[in-house]
Amino acid sequence: MITFLFRALMYVVSAGLGLIAADLLLDGFQIQWDKWWGFVVCILIFAVLQSVLAPWVSKIADRYAPVLMGGIGIFSTLIALVIVVLLPIGGLRIVDVSGWLLGAVIVWLITAVGSVLLPLIFLRKKVDKARNR
Numbered sequence: 001m002i003t004f005l006f007r008a009l010m011y012v013v014s015a016g017l018g019l020i021a022a023d024l025l026l027d028g029f030q031i032q033w034d035k036w037w038g039f040v041v042c043i044l045i046f047a048v049l050q051s052v053l054a055p056w057v058s059k060i061a062d063r064y065a066p067v068l069m070g071g072i073g074i075f076s077t078l079i080a081l082v083i084v085v086l087l088p089i090g091g092l093r094i095v096d097v098s099g100w101l102l103g104a105v106i107v108w109l110i111t112a113v114g115s116v117l118l119p120l121i122f123l124r125k126k127v128d129k130a131r132n133r
Helices: 002-024 033-064 066-086 097-132
Strands: 029-031 092-094
Touching: 002 029, 002 033, 002 097, 029 097, 033 066, 033 092, 066 092, 066 097, 092 097
Parallel strands: none
Antiparallel strands: 029 092
């Protein structure tokens, strides 16, 4: 149970980092910092949607379009972004095509890398503490 919660926390953190990176790199991808609570809710909803949508989109692509299997992560990221932006909670706006397309790629890339590296960073500190005792 602790491992599941740790992984979930790391995924939420990496999703937040991905959204912030897209905001910093793209003009059309805008975090509404004045509605910070909306952004926090966006991160949580995005992370849940992404983890639910990825296997579902993978299953559909495998059945109907196996050629698309390589783009499953980006496609499910795009779907999660569409849903989060359409929710009336505020916190995130995407206003142009480059924001949608490049934003999905940036968020997907940062989330994927963060999901691998963040646990390693935190676990390494814990292992080093245990060794030093």
